[in-house]
Amino acid sequence: MKKISLLGATGSVGVQTDNVVRHHPEHFQIVALAFGENVDKGLELIHTHRPKLVSVKNKETADKLKGQLASPVKVVYGLEGLIEVAAYPEADVTVNAVLGSIGLEPTLAAIAAGKIIALANKETLVTAGHLVMAAAKEKHVPILPVDSEHSAIFQSLNGEKQSQIKRLILTASGGSFRDKTRDELHNVTIEEALNHPNWSMGAKITIDSATMMNKGLEVIEAHWLFDVPYEKIDVLIHKESIVHSLVEYIDNSVIAELGHSDMRLPIQYALTYPDRLELTDTKQLNLWEVGQLHFQKVDMERYRSVKFAYDAGRAGGTMPTVLNAANEEAVAAFLKGAVTFLDIEGLVLQALEKHHTIQHPTLETIRMVDKEIRRAVQEAIRQR
Numbered sequence: 001m002k003k004i005s006l007l008g009a010t011g012s013v014g015v016q017t018d019n020v021v022r023h024h025p026e027h028f029q030i031v032a033l034a035f036g037e038n039v040d041k042g043l044e045l046i047h048t049h050r051p052k053l054v055s056v057k058n059k060e061t062a063d064k065l066k067g068q069l070a071s072p073v074k075v076v077y078g079l080e081g082l083i084e085v086a087a088y089p090e091a092d093v094t095v096n097a098v099l100g101s102i103g104l105e106p107t108l109a110a111i112a113a114g115k116i117i118a119l120a121n122k123e124t125l126v127t128a129g130h131l132v133m134a135a136a137k138e139k140h141v142p143i144l145p146v147d148s149e150h151s152a153i154f155q156s157l158n159g160e161k162q163s164q165i166k167r168l169i170l171t172a173s174g175g176s177f178r179d180k181t182r183d184e185l186h187n188v189t190i191e192e193a194l195n196h197p198n199w200s201m202g203a204k205i206t207i208d209s210a211t212m213m214n215k216g217l218e219v220i221e222a223h224w225l226f227d228v229p230y231e232k233i234d235v236l237i238h239k240e241s242i243v244h245s246l247v248e249y250i251d252n253s254v255i256a257e258l259g260h261s262d263m264r265l266p267i268q269y270a271l272t273y274p275d276r277l278e279l280t281d282t283k284q285l286n287l288w289e290v291g292q293l294h295f296q297k298v299d300m301e302r303y304r305s306v307k308f309a310y311d312a313g314r315a316g317g318t319m320p321t322v323l324n325a326a327n328e329e330a331v332a333a334f335l336k337g338a339v340t341f342l343d344i345e346g347l348v349l350q351a352l353e354k355h356h357t358i359q360h361p362t363l364e365t366i367r368m369v370d371k372e373i374r375r376a377v378q379e380a381i382r383q384r
C-alpha cells in the first residue's frame, strides 16, 4: 500500500489522481491533501479518502471548511499548511499538482522528509531546478515525472546510459491557436484560448499551451529532470498529441511512448514505478483508427515563448525564475481580461530584458526575485 500526500487535490491533475487512487484502493491511499479555495470539491475528496490532514489556501477558507466537516480532521492553511501536507510523516509519496511556483518550498520540504516526489508542478523545476535536483540527490529521493512528455521520456529512457542519449524530443500540440498566424492572434478571446485541441487541463496550463510557453517550461523541466543540456533538447509540433515525446540515441535509434491523451497514465505510472498496473476505463490506442500522425518544425518567431525559455534556461541563474514569475502574472492578468493574449509575451519579454541574472541563487534570492518580478509585471499592467 502506497500512502499519498496530494497537493492541488481539487485541480485537473488532483482530480485525476483521485480517480487513479479510487480505481486501486488496494494499492493507494490518500493520507493528507491540500487544495486552494474549492471547498465543495475539497469536502467531496475528504469524504471519499478520509485524510488525516488537510491544508487550504488561507484562514478564511480553513474556517469555512471546518464549519462543514462531519468528522475530525486537522485543517491547516497557507504556505506553511502546504509544507506540512507535503512532508506529512505517514506519506510515502508526495504528488505535487499545485499550480505555480508556490509549489517550490513544499517540494523541498517533501524531499527533506525523504518522500518520493511525483511531480506535476513544472513551475517548481523551472524556478529553482538547481535547488530541487541538488536536494533530491543529497537525500537519494527520486523525482518521478507526471508531466506527460517527461513521463514519456522517462519511459523511453528506461535506465539507458546518459552518455548514450543524443537528443530528447518534446512533442507539442501547438495549442488552441496552432492554425492561426501571428497577425490573427491580436483579437483572440479568453474562451478561444481555453479551448485546447487535445487535453482537458486547468486554465493556466491551457493558456501556456496556446502561447507554447508550456513547451518552453517543459524544455527547462526536461533539462533538470534528465540532466541533459539545452543543445540536446528539441521541440516538435505534433498536432495529434499521440506521440507523447521521444528519445534519440547515439546510434540514431528513436524510442517513443504513445497513447491517447489521458493524464491518468503518467500519474499512475509515477505512483507504480517501476511496476505497472492496469488502467481502467481508458481508450486503447489503435493506430489504424488514428490513420495519420503529423509532425512539424517549430517556428520560433511564431512561438516566441519557446525561444524565451531556451534563452532563459541557457542564461541560467535567476533568469528562469523571472521567466516563470512574469509568465504566471501575465497569464493571470489575461485570464482576468486585464491584458490581451499577445501582451503575455510582451510582459514576459520586458521582464527578461530588464533583469540582470544572478548566478547560483539561494532559496532566499529566488523568493526575492519571484516577488520583485511579480510586482514589476503588475505595475507594467497598471501603466498600460
Ligand SMILES: NC(=O)C1=CN([C@@H]2O[C@H](COP(=O)(O)OP(=O)(O)OC[C@H]3O[C@@H](n4cnc5c(N)ncnc54)[C@H](OP(=O)(O)O)[C@@H]3O)[C@@H](O)[C@H]2O)C=CC1
Binding pocket: 007, 008, 009, 010, 011, 012, 013, 014, 034, 035, 036, 037, 038, 039, 056, 057, 082, 097, 098, 099, 100, 102, 120, 121, 122, 123, 146, 147, 148, 199, 200, 201, 202, 203, 204, 205, 263
Ligand atoms: N492539467 C494537466 O493535465 C497537467 C498539469 N500539469 C501541471 O500540474 C500543475 C497543476 O495543473 P492543473 O491541475 O491543470 O491546475 P488547476 O488549476 O486545475 O489546479 C490547481 C490546484 O492547485 C490548487 N491551488 C492553487 N493555488 C493554491 C494555493 N495558493 N494554495 C493551495 N492550493 C492552491 C487549486 O486549488 P483550488 O482550485 O481549490 O483553488 C487546485 O487544486 C501545474 O503546474 C501544471 O503545469 C502538468 C501536466 C499536465
Ligand SMILES: CC(=O)[C@@H](O)[C@H](O)COP(=O)(O)O
Binding pocket: 147, 148, 149, 171, 172, 173, 174, 175, 199, 205, 208, 209, 210, 214, 215, 263
Ligand atoms: C498533458 C500535458 O502534459 C500538457 O503539458 C500537455 O502536453 C499540453 O499540451 P501542449 O503544450 O503540447 O499543447
Ligand SMILES: [Mn+2]
Binding pocket: 147, 148, 149, 150, 218
Ligand atoms: Mn506536458
